[in-house]
Amino acid sequence: MRKAFISPTKYVQGEDEILNLGYFVKTFGTSALLIAHPDDVKRVKDKLEATINKFGITLVESGFHGECSRQEVARLQELAKENNCDCTIGLGGGKAIDTAKCVAAGDSLIIIPTIAATDAPTSHSAVLYTPDGAFDDYAYFKQSPSVVLIDTTVIAQAPTRFLVSGMGDALSTYFEARATANSYSNVNAGLPCGVREGLCGPAKGTNAALALATHCYQTLLEDGVKAKVASDCNLVTPALENIIEANILLSGLGFESAGLAGAHAIHDGLTILEGAHHYFHGEKVAFGTIAQLVLENAPTEEIEEVLDFCLAVGLPVCLSDIGVDSITQEELMEVARKSCIPEESVHSMPFPVTPEAVAAAIITADKLGSDYKKGVIQ
Structure with a gap:
């Protein structure tokens, strides 16, 4: 391999x-x-x-x-x-x-x-x-x-919203790496310039990259809220330093060398919705992460852990949080189809994914997040 x-x-x-x-x-x-x-x-x-x-x-x-x-x-x-x-x-x-x-x-x-x-x-x-x-x-x-x-x-x-958005981008790293590892999918690290000329073949992720992706998620849970407070005060603290490293280094090495999967593909689909245009990349990826967890039927405890983290630092958990107050069935399927084009990373999930499955995951994630915000889910 x-x-x-x-x-x-x-x-x-x-x-x-x-x-x-x-x-x-x-x-x-x-x-x-x-x-x-x-x-x-x-x-x-x-x-x-x-x-x-x-x-x-x-x-x-x-x-x-x-x-x-x-x-x-x-x-x-x-x-x-x-x-x-x-x-x-x-x-x-x-x-x-x-x-x-x-x-x-x-x-x-x-x-x-x-x-x-x-x-x-x-x-x-x-x-x-x-x-x-x-x-x-x-x-x-x-x-x-x-x-x-x-x-x-x-x-x-810098404005704290940038740091929080970075946490949203980093949030997906572990879950996408896990999915990529489970499906034995290829990763971007195997794509140097020249790949289009056939100079190099595809490659799988390494155990080292998966370990970095795992540590990225653990760091977010441990230091995310503390780092947000420090950023609000424009102060450098150990927690802020750890989150900067997680957002840039751990997540950067994780996504390239351990892989992308559902969260970023769903983000790419959501970009066609006009209401989402004013939201940052990491903010949309955060919701995409929740949708990926629904798509793979992750344990309830894991989904709730992610929802708790997002709410604690101010990341989106439902469609209205990224400017999408309503969505038609036609728009939903357009998002889902864009998420599932052949070159998208959603196909690194460890099972076949269809636009219909992605559409169902998006709506379910939206309802879960909305209800969780209201305290309906305990």
Whole structure:
């Protein structure tokens, strides 16, 4: 059996860690292309200036346009070439990070997330969009980022909703990994660039990745509420540090090397509902996790444990919590069919899944969550 595990070369997390950015740039050379939204640069300007002066590096401003499109990637690659940049830095949220991944194309890449809203920073994949923001394609690279640098002080200053959304994304990690392991399905870690050219075959997940996914869930239950309170106070505490690590590192390694399953597929289906458009990825994944547990007929105690956690930290447990106050049968089946297209991760569940089964799970999860909020289920 072929197995695969992928991870960043180095992960560093600590207070004011951006002050050490220059050290990592110097491992590649003396200059870096900085891909970041101007607002994110402004948030950490003093730290960037301090690390530039301390280590004698040059950061080339990119004028990032805010969308990870093929055109923007080509423009930034040319800018990096013109300025003889030795490495690429992606600083900020998902679009800046994905753009940096595409510009670097798997080489000499430093990722600095300013929020802990998803597990994307550690991955070797990115999502491309058209210039007007429509989905274009997925991109995979030969390796994960060279350095993932986490400044916990910066993340503590971000709105708490981002952290909670990250917990929603991380919440699915164990349950999807468990399903993938039970079905012996393939994982993203076996998909380097070149897979489309047949350079590499598929791979299963490793025991190490499943252990990380399990620890991710245990960390959420232990420290999630405490971390939310710390974030509300804009303070770095041990609990907040643990949840940042769970959201970014444990969940990131877990989803790529242990697998995705029903929760993310159902999330993808829910994106077609207009009411859900204003909700974050992790918020929709949290509801998708509940729906996956219903789909696999998980023990009542396990479902209630997840519901308790979601309510305690403020994650959605029913459709109205993600802006869907009503849904027609036609809309429901459209969501379910999108969740079940051949390339979706729902087929990593350890049993055959149909759109009808997904639709039933969504409605049942909605009713369970709604009733649980009202205290109907004890």
